Amino acid sequence: MRAQARIVAVADPVRGTRLAAMRGEPPLLPRRTFPSDSEGEVQLHLVGGAAGPLGGDDLRIEIEVGPDARLCVRSVAASLALPGPAGGQSRLHITARVAAGGRLRWLPEPLIGAAGCDHRTVTSIALAEGATLLWREELVCGRYAEPVGDVRIETTLRYGGRTLLRNDLAVGPRASGWSGPAVLDGARAVGSLLVVDPAWSDATSQEPTRCVWMAGPDDGSGRPDSAGGPTGVRRAAPEHSTAAVLPLAGGPAMLVNAVGADPRAVRARLDRLSVRRYVPERTARFRAIPIARVSPAASSATAGDAE
């Protein structure tokens, strides 16, 4: 199956943002949805109009966010990569462009790699200088008690023409050592949150304040951390180190990485880290991004720890 979706968001003097284009075809169907507090942001959900991605599928999503427009893209459910009837690889190409002053939040549900699948997601994000981004990517290695097929996720982030991040992740039978202690250590879920905020360019330090977070022994419960110093550095048993905030070189960006036994644990870690005070207070613009609403559970989980 070949399918393409195209979404173009532009600034609107009355509503803040409007959709200049929203096209799709099964299984990529964008639907406008309405959050309670929109802040001039347009939100839409991708609705899966067919099973998949199945082996042989070639899916493309193109997103454009114009100057000062705000767009949030979510999906209604996890997508499940399955082997195709005639074999072959399934491919999903996501291309996103955000203009200066624009903001894109890409917060879909996880991708699950089923046994025998052969899937490749290629993401290419081009931000103009002054654009803001929140980009979540989550992968689950197999359904319940199922070995994962081959999944490869390739991500390129450019900011002002410079490549800030080139990050690929491969799991499955073809990826040597992927479940070993260097890569995932048997974790069945892995996720990342890519955050770009031009306000960090104005900060005195090139790299935002570093923060390492180590989960407590019963992490995944979603409860707020109780211990924490003013620097945001946590001390806990090292055997539970499963997530970190990684400020990127050469631009106002950071990657939050997390692994976990299941997607819920990974989401909890990403959510919790994304609302940490890992940036200096003076970069108030970052705090204005409603990052706490990454997922509905986040706001309650982190409310006690916000200030």
Add this chain to the structure above:
Amino acid sequence: MTGLATLLVLADGRLPAGGHAHSGGLEAAVSSGRLRDLAGLSGFLRGRLATTGRITAAFAAAACVAARTVRAADADADADADAGHDDALDRHRLDALDEGLDARTPSPALRRASRVQGRALLRAGRAIWSVDPAQRDRHHPVALGIVAAAAGLPPAEAAVAGAYGTVSGPASAAVRLLGLDPYGVHSLLAELAGECDRLAALAAARAGDPIDLLPADSAPLLEIGAEVHANWEVRLFAS
């Protein structure tokens, strides 16, 4: 003509370039309990070779090609003032490769470790071979390509030294940290030799590719572990 012995000198863990101070993420994996025995080490080395090793091989080969061109242009320029027109282009390629590694290393701790090892290798290279004194602050794989070029080695050999180095360092650290059987540990290295050769051949074949198309395979737990490790007050290895 440079022979195999030069490659052995460059790839030798006893080369005074500070490699012994780094465990390639192994210390963090051991202390966190992720790696306890030979089977764990086998998985660790395979994962590291497929990610960091693949990137190191690709960037060492690409940097070797660029550094050889710069050296050839410099030699031409000495003989004939008109030559060396694409010298600047290849110096720029070395800068771009360095930025390419920044983009492939989200962990600040790993970026620091790579630059520390790159600087130490270039210092050794200047003393041993005729490495360009202007090349000082480079990521380790780029430094390896530059030093290999100065030693007269081809890109594939720079790459094989790079791939092998990403597993031999942690392997010897595992013997020291866990007291594993050295014969067993070296059997693992011998098993991975073929994969090192394969990655090096791939790296040499694609040494001229645009930087964004070079390998970028990541290992989330090496990155997370490096950040955790960098915060310890007492550790045996620098990374």
